[in-house]
Amino acid sequence: MSLKQILPALLALAGGLLLAAGWWLIFMYAPTEAIMGAIQKIFYIHLPLSWWALFSFFxxxxCSVAYLVRPGEHLDRIARSCAEIGVLLTTLTLVTGMLWGRKAWGVWWTWDPRLTTALIMWFIYTAYLLLGGLNLSEQRRRMVRAVVGIVAFADVPLVFLSARLWRSIHPAVFANESGGLEPEMKLVALFSVLAMGFFWLGLVLVRCQQLKSQDRIEDLLSTEQNREEQTEQL
Amino acid sequence: MTEPWVLYAGIAVWAGLGGYLVFLAINQQRLARKISQLEQLKLEDNED
Amino acid sequence: MLKLALALARKDLSLALRGAGLVQSILLGLLLVFMFSLSQKTGSLASGQMAAAIFWLSSLFCQTLVFNMLFAFEETQGARTCLLLSPAPVTDIFLGKALAGFVLIFLAQILFFPAIIVFLGQTVSQSWPMGLLMLFLADTGLACLGALLGALSQGQTARESLLSLLVFPLLAPLLLAAISVFAAVFGEQAGEDPTSWIGFSAAFDAIFLAIALMLFRFVYTGED
Known part of the structure; x- marks a missing residue:
């Protein structure tokens, strides 16, 4: 087995181990927040999830822009895997954020710009994933996905801006929750982001490979079937 | 660790990531089935 | 240059006004207004914010139906290829569809507005010129995204539900702006300056008009 074949799995494995190590750091190394207490530890999970989710959508x-400039199947596959994993990470971001908010703010949900943006992003990219189920030709489906990928990302900053205008008076704590971190806390947060990054890259590459073999197998099967039909006619 | 909410968050995250891995594995199995289907077709061709 | 756009818009408008399509979407909007009035206790009046939200939700549903109808004209007749073969830029088709959609949504809103005033007991305040401007900007955004994404699902039977799934969250920022300004029009004390919402909507329209003009030729093709 060549390195290229097992690299994704290795990355995912390394990411998983690093994540586990990160958990140990979160509970053993990071100091407990003075005001919020132990609940603040969710932050170390929440932050990497949201960053990598946003990066996936970016x-x-x-990839969508690149696809429209020069169509290539691999670009579409990368975009698809990134969107899938981005939706997964956004879901987890929302869940961890809600759990944190329940304890820290006393409510599950508040219409803060970031929360609103994350939720709308989740809706948009879930719809993007549903495009795969459309009954279209493979080429056209890729084109549709690329167009929606661009439109969706153009909408993200607008959603954030509008949510900020809409709820202009919100406590400053929401805005600088990461402000005033102690050095140890910063270190742990950085470590968590890196660990999640490895895991993310591994997942994306594994999914890309899988999608690639899926495409190839489906191609082979359809040509085989066509050939059989032709021989039957003869 | 006296904070149950952190635990819940941890469970949710690992369940989510694990769930995705399960999804990948199921997909892989489906692909394996299709490959064996292809092999079957190949064999039938050779017999002809 | 825009000859085809205008001709197409005129053709679509005459087709839409002749058939039952527009009536259907207007009826759905009016029904929504009526249904929402069920959520109130007898004798109490809806807040301006709520009335504004209902007005724009009705417009949103109307927009989805209108653009499904507009793109179905070509699909059912198999005329999309003919349209694409005409010696005019593809963006003209986009502009024509968007223009027709804009007019149809506006016509529907002319009926929605008095319905909201009557059924939800609203009064129009001094800031109505602001509302008119907002109406124009928001309808432009609705028409832009509707014309771009309406074309996405060509040759697809499940297009209605998918179109709305995509369009609703994408339009969320614009609707937020429109609802805030209309709440002020219905006499609600505005929390923030409505002019900043107007500026925001103009930016939204500019961005999505540019994107739609660039991307429409990828979406509206001869393929099935």
Missing amino acids: LVFL
Whole structure:
């Protein structure tokens, strides 16, 4: 087995181990927040999830632009895997954020710009994933996905801006929750982001490979079937 | 660790990531089935 | 240059006004207004914010139906290829569809507005010129995204539900702006300056008009 074949799995494995190590750091190394207490530890999970989710969607956008400039199947596959994993990470971001908010703010949900943006992003990219089920030709489906990938990412900053205008008076704590971190806390947060990054990259690459073999197998099967039909006619 | 909410968050995250891995594995199995289907077709061709 | 756009818009408008399509979407909007009035206790009046939200939700549903109808004209007749073969830029088709959609949504809103005033007991305040401007901007955004994404699902039977799934969250920022300004029009004390909402909507329209003009040629093709 060549390195290229097992690299994704290795990355995912390394990411998983690093994540586990990160958990140990979160509970053993990071100091407990003075005001919020132990609940603040959710932050170390929440932050990497949201960053990598946003990065995934950014990558969807880049791949979509690249696809329209020069169509290539691999670009579509990267965009698809990134969108899938981005939706997964956004879901987890929302869940961890809600759990944190229940304890820290006393409510599950508040219409803070970030929360609103994350939720709307989740809706948009879930719809993007549903495009795969459309009954279209493979080429057209890729084109549709690329167009939606661009439109969706253009909408994200607008959603954030509008949510900020809408709820202009919100406590400053929401805005600088990461402000005033102690050095140890910063270190742990950085470590968590890196660990999640490895895991993320591994997942994306594994999914890309899988999608690639799926496409190839489906191609082979359809040509085989066509051939059989032709021989039957003869 | 006296904070149950952190635990819940941890469970949710690992369940989510694990769930995705399960999804990938199921997909892989489906692909394996299709490959064996292809092999079957190949065999039938050779017999002809 | 815009000859085809205008001709297409005129053709679509005459087709839409002749058939039952527009009536259907207007009826759905009016029904929504009526249904929402069920959520109130007898004798109490809806807040301006709520009335504004209902007005724009009705417009949103109307927009989805209108653009499904507009793109179905070509699909059912198999005329999309003919349209694409005409010696005019594809963006003209986009502009024509968007223009027709804009007019149809506006016509529907002319009926929705008095319905909201009557059924939800609203009064129009001094800031109505602001509302008119907002109406124009929001309808432009609705028409832009509707014309771009309406074309996405060509040759697709499940297009209605998918179109709305995509369009609703994408339009969320614009609707937020429109609802805030209309709440002020219905006499609600505005929390923030409505002019900043107007500026925001103009930016939204500019961005999505540019994107739609660039991307429409990828979406509206001869393929099935």
